Amino acid sequence: MTPPADATEPVDASVTELVDADDEAASPVAERPVRVRGRLTPRVRGSRPVSAKRRRRSSALVLSLALLATGVLWSVFAPTGNAADPTESEAVRNGQALYLQGCSTCHGLNASGTQSGPSLIGVGSAAVDFQVSTGRMPLAGAAAQAKRKDPSYSQTQIDQIAAYIQTLGGGLEKPTITQKELADADMAFGGELYRSNCAQCHQVAGQGAPLTYGKYAPALTNATPEQILEAMRVGPESMPVFGQGQLDDNSAKAIAAYIVASRDATSPGGDKLGAYGPVPEGLLAILVGIGGLLGVCLWIGARQKV
Ligand code: HEC
Ligand code: HEC
Structure with missing residues (x-):
């Protein structure tokens, strides 16, 4: 037997809510126009010219609010690294000049590489900053591995070269740490x-x-x-x-x-011995410690004979 579908039947609260919401959603056309007409009609009919003016004024207000909001949103979300930034494009231009002068013989006029050096397209500013600020680049000569030496460029110049290389296919950007x-x-x-x-x-x-x-x-x-x-x-x-x-x-x-x-x-414990760890420390302990003890023994033995 099913229970009678009575409205007064104590039903679960959530069920009533669900039914209510359903009712409203099911008949939006039937209910809303009536409600809207009932509220708006007297006002609209009573003062037609005022309402038109008001409507024009309010649409102007909405328009200016929308413009303002667009402006605010733009300033919040606009890309910061703007390519049109004059100082930035100047840095890129200077970087390109430095590159052509100091790096292009090995890495190519457009950085796509030669027999003497790999392509730099897509290596990013992190690689350039690492290689040039540690003095590895410009490469001094043939060796198994580029050596660290004093950098040939100032940090400003390095940043400019890095900015130029970054424009060629992007790549990993120079990390920062404060x-x-x-x-x-x-x-x-x-x-x-x-x-x-x-x-x-x-x-x-x-x-x-x-x-x-x-x-x-x-x-x-x-x-x-x-x-x-x-x-x-x-x-x-x-x-x-x-x-x-x-x-x-x-x-x-x-x-x-x-x-x-x-x-x-x-090193509060004394000399670090090159920080090579326990082997040289043990060696020192054996040589100095046991050697010293031996010396003391010999000295005592030598005195007893006399
Ligand atoms: C004499 C030739 C030579 C010159 C000049 C030179 N490079 Fe290089 N560069 C190399 C070679 C060879 C390698 C690859 C071997 C290595 O890393 O030691 C390399 C590697 C690099 C790398 C690493 C690439 C990677 O894949 O990570 C960067 C970045 C770089 N060079 C930047 C520069 C810049 C910037 C200059 C100019 C300031 C410069 N190089 C000048 C020969 C050169
Ligand atoms: C397989 C061996 C190996 C491991 C593991 C390794 N490195 Fe290196 N590292 C090297 C070599 C080789 C170089 C030199 C590269 C060159 O000259 O181009 C180097 C260079 C460096 C340099 C540059 C030093 C200088 O004075 O210019 C730093 C800094 C460095 N490594 C940090 C690290 C850190 C931090 C780790 C661990 C997260 C690490 N390395 C793990 C082999 C290694």
């Missing part, structure tokens, strides 16, 4: 990540080590925090690329902070 981010980074986490990702090549204390075929992982004593981030993202030469998927920005910054802090750390 002093505050360096100071706030989780150093212990950075150290852990460093030991698991970087120490096998750069060694525990970042002193570097030789690799195969005349290549080497350089010491990390001179790299700036920006260069450390760039190296991870770009993966120069035989260094692997550490992308966002492996090390997100926070992790990368923690590693940079750890490297910078650990190389500046003083």
Whole structure:
């Protein structure tokens, strides 16, 4: 037996709501015009010219509000790196001039590469900043690996060359890190990540080590925090690329902070012995410690004879 469909039947509240909403949705045409006419007709009919003027005024108001909103939205969402920015296009022009002068012999007049250097299209400003600010580029001569040396360009010029290369097919942009981010980074986490990702090549204390075929992982004593981030993202030469998927920005910054802090750390225990770890420390302990004890024994023995 089904219960009687009585309106007064105490039904579940949500069911009543559902039914109400359904009713309204089902008969919008039947109900709304009546309601609208009932409310609006007397006003409209009583003062037709005023209402027309008012309507014109209100549409002008709506139009100006819409224009204002468009303006606000544009200023919020407009792309900041505007290509029409005169200072930026000047930087690109200067960068192109510097490029043609210093880099095009190896990388080609339009950066698409020659026999003496790879294409730079799509390498991005991160790679250019890394290579030129560490002095690796312009390449000095044939070697297994470009060496770090004093940069040949000022940072402004490097930024200009990087801006020019960035316009050729984009690529990874130069990463940034602030002093505050360096100071706030989780150093212990950075150290852990460093030991698991970087120490096998750069060694525990970042002193570097030789690799195969005349290549080497350089010491990390001179790299700036920006260069450390760039190296991870770009993966120069035989260094692997550490992308966002492996090390997100926070992790990368923690590693940079750890490297910078650990190389500046003083050594309260005495000389670091080149930070080569337990082997030279043990050797020193054996030579000086046991050698010293032997010396004392010999000295005591020599005195007893007399
Ligand atoms: C004498 C030739 C030579 C000159 C001059 C030179 N490069 Fe290079 N460049 C190379 C070679 C060879 C490589 C690849 C081997 C390497 O990285 O050591 C390279 C690699 C690079 C890379 C890395 C490309 C990548 O795929 O990550 C960048 C960026 C770069 N050069 C930029 C420049 C810029 C900018 C200049 C000018 C300031 C310059 N180079 C001048 C020969 C040159
Ligand atoms: C497989 C070995 C290897 C691993 C792992 C490695 N690197 Fe490197 N790294 C290199 C090599 C090789 C170079 C030199 C590249 C060149 O000269 O173009 C280098 C260069 C660098 C430089 C530039 C140093 C300078 O003074 O210019 C930095 C900074 C750096 N690595 C940081 C790191 C960090 C941080 C990690 C861990 C996330 C890491 N590397 C992992 C091999 C490695």
